[in-house]
Amino acid sequence: MNSFPSLLESISDLNKNQIDGLLSLSTKIKQQESESQIFTYRRPIIATSFLENSTRTKHSFAIAIQKLGAMYIDFNAETSSLKKGESLEETFLTLFNQGVNLCIFRSNVSHHLAQFRNSLPIKIINGGDGINEHPTQALLDLFTLLELSPDLSGKTLAIFGDNIHSRVGHSLIKLLPMYGMKVILCGPKNFLPDPSTLPLNVEISMDRDETIKKCDFIYLLRIQKERHLENSEKNSSLEGDEYLKQNGVSLDLLKKMQKLVPVLHPGPANIGVELDLHLIKSSLYKGYLQVQNSIPMRMAIIQAMLENNDKKVGKVHGENF
Numbered sequence: 001m002n003s004f005p006s007l008l009e010s011i012s013d014l015n016k017n018q019i020d021g022l023l024s025l026s027t028k029i030k031q032q033e034s035e036s037q038i039f040t041y042r043r044p045i046i047a048t049s050f051l052e053n054s055t056r057t058k059h060s061f062a063i064a065i066q067k068l069g070a071m072y073i074d075f076n077a078e079t080s081s082l083k084k085g086e087s088l089e090e091t092f093l094t095l096f097n098q099g100v101n102l103c104i105f106r107s108n109v110s111h112h113l114a115q116f117r118n119s120l121p122i123k124i125i126n127g128g129d130g131i132n133e134h135p136t137q138a139l140l141d142l143f144t145l146l147e148l149s150p151d152l153s154g155k156t157l158a159i160f161g162d163n164i165h166s167r168v169g170h171s172l173i174k175l176l177p178m179y180g181m182k183v184i185l186c187g188p189k190n191f192l193p194d195p196s197t198l199p200l201n202v203e204i205s206m207d208r209d210e211t212i213k214k215c216d217f218i219y220l221l222r223i224q225k226e227r228h229l230e231n232s233e234k235n236s237s238l239e240g241d242e243y244l245k246q247n248g249v250s251l252d253l254l255k256k257m258q259k260l261v262p263v264l265h266p267g268p269a270n271i272g273v274e275l276d277l278h279l280i281k282s283s284l285y286k287g288y289l290q291v292q293n294s295i296p297m298r299m300a301i302i303q304a305m306l307e308n309n310d311k312k313v314g315k316v317h318g319e320n321f
């Protein structure tokens with residue numbers, strides 16, 4: 001994939017051919033686990049730099065890097081010179097000049113990476129930026145959906161919960177319509193975006209039960225309490241039992257509605273809020289399949305980006321005197 005971008009900030013950075021290529025490579029990696037080490041000579045160096053907490057994304061990238069045979073460093077922002085006021089660009093250039101080929105970066109600031117769009121200090125994969133996007137999670141979710149149902153065209157996925165703060169939701173609404181899917185964003189009014197901002201084939205609903213009736217896949221989201229507090233939105237309907245009754249999804253509800261469809265969740269899940277314990281322990285729950293699929297998809301993304309032969313990366317100070 002020679003034209004693969006060196007900055008993966010958004011699903012918009014990829015075209016359908018590139019996404020098809022990632023899906024095909026992920027399938028091969030998943031099927032041929034033992035042959036996955038591709039970097040045996042001149043091993044690239046890959047860093048993770050997570051300025052916000054993570055269990056799934058950070059560790060699956062760390063595992064993917066090591067399975068590919070690359071060298072892994074965990075850049076710790078807290079103990080780095082970022083704390084002495086060094087800029088993010090100087091930090092990335094320092095890593096690049098130490099021989100680091102690629103950095104996976106997470107931040108609580110939306111569009112934090114946009115500053116590098118025209119002049120890139122190092123190859124970067126967005127591991128989630130504020131409430132903007134989480135493209136690698138959406139790609140592994142698509143990979144999982146295709147495993148569950150090889151033809152997604154005409155199928156509907158409903159995303160329940162805190163849609164307005166969901167970076168993976170923002171990536172999914174760009175990605176899934178490319179594969180012929182319809183997406184319904186469902187939740188209380190203050191969790192839903194302005195419908196006029198939505199792409200084609202994406203709609204909103206405040207009616208949970210009607211939405212469940214219409215969908216082929218359920219995708220649940222955690223309430224991002226930390227981001228509600230940032231916005232000073234205190235609301236008792238966000239509390240566990242009440243939220244589960246009105247807006248969450250339980251196994252009992254799906255049984256009563258005779259709608260036993262796969263349930264996805266990007267994690268972390270809050271049991272007793274957006275879903276109940278019986279649902280997460282049932283065979284409908286696909287959250288652990290998503291976690292399994294994160295490794296081959298993230299290996300495929302790393303491989304495609306490292307193989308792109310982009311000579312412009314790291315040439316930020318280009319003028320000669």
Ligand code: CP
Pocket residue numbers: 053054055056057058128134137266267268
């Ligand atoms: N899905 C996801 O981004 O999970 P983490 O926050 O644990 O990385």
